[in-house]
Amino acid sequence: QVQLVESGGGLVQPGGSLRLSCVASGFTFNQYDMGWYRQAPGKQHELVATIREGGSISYEHSVKGRFTISRDDAKNTVYLQMSNLTVEDTAVYYCNVPAGINALWRWGRGTPVTVSS
Numbered sequence: 001q002v003q004l005v006e007s008g009g010g011l012v013q014p015g016g017s018l019r020l021s022c023v024a025s026g027f028t029f030n031q032y033d034m035g036w037y038r039q040a041p042g043k044q045h046e047l048v049a050t051i052r053e054g055g056s057i058s059y060e061h062s063v064k065g066r067f068t069i070s071r072d073d074a075k076n077t078v079y080l081q082m083s084n085l086t087v088e089d090t091a092v093y094y095c096n097v098p099a100g101i102n103a104l105w106r107w108g109r110g111t112p113v114t115v116s117s
Contacts, residue, residue, distance in 0.1 A: 002026035002105045004095050009111030012085055020080040020111055022095030030073040035098040036080045038091035039110070049080060050098055062088070085115045
């Protein structure tokens with residue numbers, strides 16, 4: 001059974017930083033691309049960062065230069081280092097395997113990030 005467990009979110013002031021973690025289980029982690037998504041209130045999931053099984057990385061335009069995705073295949077974990085956060089980054093953050101316009105697995109609980117002064 002696939003499980004995706006996100007953690008590390010919280011309340012942070014504009015300009016602050018957070019590091020998110022996602023531990024995956026139930027599939028062969030090192031054979032899959034991994035992505036971080038976010039869902040703001042009333043909106044659909046948005047893919048913000050992808051790290052492929054070969055290590056190449058891509059970012060959504062609004063987070064490029066501020067967010068850094070990484071993975072540790074030995075720990076079945078993907079990370080998202082977020083810096084210079086803005087109120088527009090407020091959302092629940094999820095990890096998953098990108099699959100076209102959708103994601104491959106059922107969503108985990110996510111970890112909420114609130115950017116507010």
